[in-house]
Structures are given as structure tokens and as C-alpha cells.
Amino acid sequence: MTTTNEIADKVAAEHGLTKVQGKAIVEAVIASIASAAVAGNETSLPGFGKFKVKATPEREARNPATGATIKVAAAKKLTFQPAKALKDALNK
Known part of the structure; x- marks a missing residue:
């Protein structure tokens, strides 16, 4: 199983960001998908x-x-x- 932190670490490493910045990006993407779902919208x-x-x-x-x-x-x-x-x- 891959965790949010592992994904954030990979994003940070591949784009020259800090782990904190990578985690913020991953959490923002997840929050965007969740808010679209709550609104009843599809995310593609x-x-x-x-x-x-x-x-x-x-x-x-x-x-x-x-x-x-x-x-x-x-x-x-x-x-x-x-x-x-x-x-x-x-x-x-």
C-alpha cells in the first residue's frame, strides 16, 4: 500500500521541492477531488x-x-x- 506521505515524498523529490511542499500539493489535490464529490461533480x-x-x-x-x-x-x-x-x- 502506498501512503499519502510516500506520494508526497515522491512528488517533492521529482520536482525539487521540500517534503512539506510535496505534502501540501498532494493534500490540495485530494481536497479538490473531495470537494467536487461533495458537490456532486465528477473529477476526471x-x-x-x-x-x-x-x-x-x-x-x-x-x-x-x-x-x-x-x-x-x-x-x-x-x-x-x-x-x-x-x-x-x-x-x-
Whole structure:
């Protein structure tokens, strides 16, 4: 697993920045994606993929312990659709 700090360190090293500057850039990118998602907007990063907000409808589910039927509220979820270039690189 790669962490935010590892990504920030790599950004800093590749662009001659301090680790603090690298971390600020990475955190700003993540914050921009998050704020777009909260607003219900899609974020597209060419060559990487798209972050989209999808609505899930209300549904009925069953509690496995009791067998009782319960309602699961409608919600929104953040999905990621990788770009073709990324999918191709993964499947080489």
C-alpha cells in the first residue's frame, strides 16, 4: 500500500521541492477531488481515471443474525472508473 506521505515524498523529490511542499500539493489535490464529490461533480484525471458520485436507492436487507427485514436508506457513494491507459498498464 502506498501512503499519502510516500506520494508526497515522491512528488517533492521529482520536482525539487521540500517534503512539506510535496505534502501540501498532494493534500490540495485530494481536497479538490473531495470537494467536487461533495458537490456532486465528477473529477476526471486523463490517463488515470474518473471519480464519480453515484446514488444508491433505498432497499430492503435482511439481518443475518435475526432474519428480520430492515430498510437500508438511500445513499451516495464515490466510485472510481480507471482510464483505459491505466487498465492496460495493469493488465500487461
